[in-house]
Amino acid sequence: MAHLVYIDETGSVGKGASKQKLLTLAAVLVHEDKVQPLAEKFRQVARTHLGWVPADFELHGNEIWNGIGHWDSLSYAELIAAYEDAISVIDDLDVDVSCASIHKERLHTRYGGDADGNAYLLALQFLLEKIDTRYTGNKILIADEQKEHQLRAVKMVADLQDWGGGEVPGTKLKTVIDSIHFVSSHASPGVQLADLVAYALQRKWNTWDSHPDAKAAIDRITDVINQHMRTWREPWPSE
Numbered sequence: 341m342a343h344l345v346y347i348d349e350t351g352s353v354g355k356g357a358s359k360q361k362l363l364t365l366a367a368v369l370v371h372e373d374k375v376q377p378l379a380e381k382f383r384q385v386a387r388t389h390l391g392w393v394p395a396d397f398e399l400h401g402n403e404i405w406n407g408i409g410h411w412d413s414l415s416y417a418e419l420i421a422a423y424e425d426a427i428s429v430i431d432d433l434d435v436d437v438s439c440a441s442i443h444k445e446r447l448h449t450r451y452g453g454d455a456d457g458n459a460y461l462l463a464l465q466f467l468l469e470k471i472d473t474r475y476t477g478n479k480i481l482i483a484d485e486q487k488e489h490q491l492r493a494v495k496m497v498a499d500l501q502d503w504g505g506g507e508v509p510g511t512k513l514k515t516v517i518d519s520i521h522f523v524s525s526h527a528s529p530g531v532q533l534a535d536l537v538a539y540a541l542q543r544k545w546n547t548w549d550s551h552p553d554a555k556a557a558i559d560r561i562t563d564v565i566n567q568h569m570r571t572w573r574e575p576w577p578s579e
Contacts, residue, residue, distance in 0.1 A: 342517070343369040343436075345471060346530030347483040350538040351444075352460060360546060362441040362575055365463040366538035369436040369475060370530050379529045381429045389414065389422040398525055399426055399532040401539025420557045427536055427561050430568050436475060437537055437568045440467035441575040450577050458507050460489045461496055462576065465506035468497070470571040472513045481520040484531045490522050537565055 347367045351360040370378055386393040394410055403409050404423045411419060430437065442459040455462075471479065486493065497513070497520045499505035504512035525531045544562045549555045 342372050342478040342480055343475065344372060344375060344530055345369050345479045345481050345516075346528065346534045347464070347467070347481065348525070348531055348534035348538050349460060349463070349484070349486075350535075350542045351441075360542060361443060361445060362542070362545060363444055363459045363463055364439055364441040364538055364542060365460070365467050366437065366439045366534050366541060367467055367471060368430070368530060368533050368537060369438070369471065369479070370433065370533075374433040374435070375530065377433060378429055378435075378533065381432065382426065382529045382532065385422060385426045388425065389418065396526065399529075399536060400525075401536045401543075404536075405539070405543070416553075420553075423536070423540075424557070424561060426533075427540070427564055429533065430537075430564055435533070435568060436570055437565055438467060438471050438474075438571045439538070439541065439569070440464075440470065440573060443575040443577060446575075446577045446579065460486065461492060461507045464493060465496065465500065465508070465510055466573060466576065468500065468513060468516060469506075469511055470573060472515050473511070474571045475515075477515065478517045479515050480518055481516060482528060482530060483520055483522050484525050484528075484535070485522050493522075494519055540565060 345367050349365045351363040440463045442463045500513045504510050540561045544558050
């Protein structure tokens with residue numbers, strides 16, 4: 341029996357990226373017999389909070405939190421309820437969580453900017469090394485599409501499986517089977533769950549919320565995540 345390891349990232353590109361000091365890859369480890377229950381849980385989130393399941397439905401942390409797209413008609417309290425309902429699947433299905441972060445400014449300073457484009461791959465290497473050694477059983481990697489990094493990531497995972505070669509000297513992966521598979525988040529509830537985790541963690545770490553209700557909500561959400569995070573590593577490089 342294997343775990344499907346769904347991976348998503350936050351903090352690297354896009355609007356507001358310069359205000360996010362960390363690039364973070366979050367992973368959720370879903371046992372193979374929990375994959376379909378996860379998909380059904382997310383459909384139920386849509387039925388409960390939207391009243392229907394749109395044809396293009398997928399869960400994005402940013403969209404739910406900020407009331408974007410299908411969520412734009414909901415009140416703030418209703419949005420928070422939807423986010424908490426979605427994240428509760430971590431408890432319901434006993435999903436393990438892991439993450440790895442790169443401190444972008446320190447990486448830039450340490451290597452004079454030469455390694456800025458490697459932040460995603462470094463975070464991926466550290467993440468895989470953690471889940472390989474800390475969690476038993478075979479693992480299949482499924483990540484959100486990364487047009488900029490996909491080919492290099494596939495090569496790096498193969499090298500880590502073969503002889504432990506990564507962006508920096510690493511350890512040989514023993515429980516990660518097959519290659520890393522990149523998919524559209526629309527087609528993968530597991531990747532959507534990783535997105536919800538990554539967005540909530542980044543929001544908490546960057547202390548974006550000042551309103552007491554928002555701070556309390558993000559604390560509740562990240563508390564659920566942290567209770568299932570069995571591995572931790574300080575952002576790299578260290579100070």
